[in-house]
Amino acid sequence: MNALILIAEDEPQICEILDAYLTREGFRTVRAGDGRAALDLHLALKPDLILLDVTMPRLDGWEVLAEIRRRGDTPVIMITALDQDIDRLQGLRIGADDYVVKPFNPVEVVARTKAVLRRAGRSSAxxxxxxxxxxxxxxxxxxxxxxxxxxxxxxxxxxxxxxxxxxxxxxxxxxxxxxxxxxxxxxxxxxxxxxxxxxxxxxxxxxxxxxxxxxxxxxxxxxxxxxx
Structure with missing residues (x-):
C-alpha cells in the first residue's frame, strides 16, 4: 500500500495544492487543519510522513513536532514562512527531518517527501x-x-x-x-x-x-x- 502522508496545514489552498501533487504521485493523503487534529490523526492513522506547518491554531507546529517525537520517529517535514536560520535550527533540533520555506514549489515538496521516505526506509535492507x-x-x-x-x-x-x-x-x-x-x-x-x-x-x-x-x-x- 502506498505511503500515507498527513498534511497538517490551516490554509485550505495550500492543503489542496499539496494534496493534488502528492496524489498525482501515488501517495495517499489525509488533512488536518490545526495542531490538535494533526496529533489525533497521527495517533489514529500512523501516517508514514507528516508535512507540518508551523503557524496553526490550537497547537503550533513546534508543539506538534515535540509531541510526535515523544511518541516515536515518524518523519516530519516542516513547512513554514519562517526562513531565519534560528527557525530552521529550532525545527531540526526538535527533530524535524527537513524544512521547506514558503512560498515553495510543490514539485520540490514532493521530491523532498520521497527523499525523506527513502532515508527513513533505507535501513530495511x-x-x-x-x-x-x-x-x-x-x-x-x-x-x-x-x-x-x-x-x-x-x-x-x-x-x-x-x-x-x-x-x-x-x-x-x-x-x-x-x-x-x-x-x-x-x-x-x-x-x-x-x-x-x-x-x-x-x-x-x-x-x-x-x-x-x-x-x-x-x-x-x-x-x-x-x-x-
Missing part, C-alpha cells in the same frame, strides 16, 4: 550492527545498549538513528560534519552545525544508557564512534 555494547537493528529500526547482561532500548529520533547506524558501519573512523550531513540528511539543506545538536543529544542518551564516552568529538575533524 539491513541486518544488525554492533559496536561494543550498542546493538543497532537495521530491520527493526531499534537501538539497544547491553549493560551487565541486560539489553535496554535506547530511544532515538530518526536522525539520531541514521547518524548512529552510519557511524557504526565504520567504527573508529573520524567523520566530518559535512560527511554526516551528506550521508544522513541529504537534500535537506541542513547546516553542518545542526549535526552538533543531534550528536550532542545522541551522546547524552548513550551516556545515560551505560555507554559513556562511546561517541566522541575529534578536534578539527568531527566525530567518532568507537568501542569504550
Amino acid at each position: 539491513g541486518g544488525m550492527l554492533r559496536v561494543d555494547c550498542v546493538a543497532i537493528d537495521l530491520d527493526g529500526h531499534m537501538v539497544k545498549v547491553e549493560v551487565d547482561g541486560t539489553a535496554q532500548p535506547l530511544p532515538v529520533t530518526l536522525t539520531e538513528f541514521r547518524l548512529l547506524a552510519h557511524m557504526a558501519r565504520t567504527p573508529t573512523k573520524a567523520f566530518t560534519r559535512s560527511e554526516l550531513v551528506d550521508a544522513c540528511l541529504p537534500g535537506s539543506d541542513a547546516l553542518e552545525r545542526t549535526v552538533d545538536s543531534h550528536i550532542s543529544n545522541l551522546r547524552k542518551k548513550l551516556d545515560v544508557a551505560g555507554a559513556p564516552g562511546m561517541l566522541s568529538g575529534v578536534r578539527g575533524i568531527g566525530y567518532r564512534l568507537a568501542a569504550i
